[in-house]
Amino acid sequence: MRRRVRNYIRLFLLLLIIANIIIVAINKSQAQTQEVEVVNLNNNNLEISYIDVGQADSALIRVNDKYVLIDAGSRESSNKLVDFLHSKGVTKFEYVVATHPHEDHIGGMKKIIDNFEIANFYMADVITTTKTFEDMLDAMADKKITFKTLNLLDSFNVDEANFVCLSSLSNNIINLNDASIVLKMDYLKTKYLFMADATDNVERNMLDYDLKSDVLKVAHHGSKYSTSAAFLSLVEPKYAIISVGKDNVYKLPSDQVLNRLYGSNIKVYRTDFDGTITVTSDGENIKITKEVN
Numbered sequence: 208m209r210r211r212v213r214n215y216i217r218l219f220l221l222l223l224i225i226a227n228i229i230i231v232a233i234n235k236s237q238a239q240t241q242e243v244e245v246v247n248l249n250n251n252n253l254e255i256s257y258i259d260v261g262q263a264d265s266a267l268i269r270v271n272d273k274y275v276l277i278d279a280g281s282r283e284s285s286n287k288l289v290d291f292l293h294s295k296g297v298t299k300f301e302y303v304v305a306t307h308p309h310e311d312h313i314g315g316m317k318k319i320i321d322n323f324e325i326a327n328f329y330m331a332d333v334i335t336t337t338k339t340f341e342d343m344l345d346a347m348a349d350k351k352i353t354f355k356t357l358n359l360l361d362s363f364n365v366d367e368a369n370f371v372c373l374s375s376l377s378n379n380i381i382n383l384n385d386a387s388i389v390l391k392m393d394y395l396k397t398k399y400l401f402m403a404d405a406t407d408n409v410e411r412n413m414l415d416y417d418l419k420s421d422v423l424k425v426a427h428h429g430s431k432y433s434t435s436a437a438f439l440s441l442v443e444p445k446y447a448i449i450s451v452g453k454d455n456v457y458k459l460p461s462d463q464v465l466n467r468l469y470g471s472n473i474k475v476y477r478t479d480f481d482g483t484i485t486v487t488s489d490g491e492n493i494k495i496t497k498e499v500n
């Protein structure tokens with residue numbers, strides 16, 4: 208009888224220990240869940256890197272944990288670009304956009320296609336016969352990536368970020384710059400305009416749209432053939448970002464454009480002085496940091 212009682216006590220103690228182990232395990236898993244939520248909360252925002260790729264152009268957009276790449280710089284800067292993207296932890300792009308087939312925008316595209324997974328590839332509705340362009344198409348064929356063109360008012364989204372194409376010239380263009388895919392991105396209450404190398408020919412066709420943006424990626428590396436006063440007065444950006452190479456032979460950005468920007472009290476950032484420029488936002492506030500201070 209006493210033995211039986213002892214066995215009951217043993218069983219009870221054993222159950223108590225098991226219950227304790229289960230409670231500890233549940234608490235631990237809850238703690239882990241909370242940790243994951245905190246990490247996600249920190250990631251739950253927008254980050255745009257206007258990457259210093261010399262006299263070329265490339266911007267990385269992160270929305271939560273998803274990535275978009277607008278242009279891939281030149282071949283010369285392509286290793287630096289790939290290293291930068293790896294340092295950011297990028298393995299896959301939801302969208303890659305080749306705004307127009309000039310070397311300073313698509314020169315690094317072959318390396319991007321070779322090194323990263325790409326879910327959607329957009330390019331301008333033009334073709335050219337340069338080796339750079341053919342290299343890009345060959346790389347896409349090797350990875351079985353098909354491209355789509357983006358036309359006026361075509362749109363796509365990545366989580367809360369909505370992109371709309373505002374470029375309208377795709378036929379009868381003389382200048383490939385005017386084939387540039389122009390994108391406006393709305394992220395909750397904040398707005399961003401990516402002009403690629405569009406000239407004032409394209410700008411004129413955009414004036415009827417809602418252009419107002421917090422951050423303007425200045426067209427064509429700050430060339431005087433873009434960023435007209437009429438256009439700028441509708442965009443009304445707080446910040447302007449110019450992708451431009453140090454001491455470039457084209458002497459960009461032009462003084463006319465710089466004066467226009469400064470004259471409108473717009474804060475100007477440029478990759479030749481500031482290095483890679485990073486814009487972060489929670490959808491309401493915008494913070495800008497520079498690589499070089």
Ligand SMILES: [Zn+2]
Pocket residue numbers: 263264309311312404427428
């Ligand atoms: Zn360019």
